[in-house]
Amino acid sequence: MEIIRGGRDHVDTAALIWAHAVTVRDGYDAVPSLEEARPGIEKALANEPSLLLLAVEDGAAVGFLAGGPQETGTAYINYVGVHPDAWGRRVGEALLRALPDALSERGYTAAELLVYVDNTRGVRLYERLGWIKVGDPAPHPRNGRVEQRYSFLVA
Numbered sequence: 001m002e003i004i005r006g007g008r009d010h011v012d013t014a015a016l017i018w019a020h021a022v023t024v025r026d027g028y029d030a031v032p033s034l035e036e037a038r039p040g041i042e043k044a045l046a047n048e049p050s051l052l053l054l055a056v057e058d059g060a061a062v063g064f065l066a067g068g069p070q071e072t073g074t075a076y077i078n079y080v081g082v083h084p085d086a087w088g089r090r091v092g093e094a095l096l097r098a099l100p101d102a103l104s105e106r107g108y109t110a111a112e113l114l115v116y117v118d119n120t121r122g123v124r125l126y127e128r129l130g131w132i133k134v135g136d137p138a139p140h141p142r143n144g145r146v147e148q149r150y151s152f153l154v155a
Contacts (some may be wrong), residue, residue: 001089003056003098004056005052005054006052011042014052014079014081017063017081017082017083020085021081045066046068049106050067051068055094057091062086063081064081065079065096070112073107074110074112075108075110076113078113080096099111110151111154112151112152114147126150
């Protein structure tokens, strides 16, 4: 597996991975369309310095990480997504292990993200890789699912 830096030309690739991942994770009846999934990825990359990493296996992207500035020195990671066909192959771990260098290259000293507390796979991964809980869990403003903020300091 190779982790590469992505750009605007990879938005659709990331959006399709996300659409498939949330369909399985959240039990949707149908995979969201590219038109439904694309705006969120575009918004995550709208401000500079943005960040898009892609995990590539055999020439195909199987996972991605996307985010951008939140406050001075801190990046907000909007998405960590792995196509369900690649679950269990440590794709998310590879993306997160590549993150510190990518953050440093863009001038960030820390990163934050939110994860649904019922996403046990994600929670276990973040905690295992040294992400620290920040504050108390709170309901997501749109859907009410409880989420936890995590922080990571670049060494």
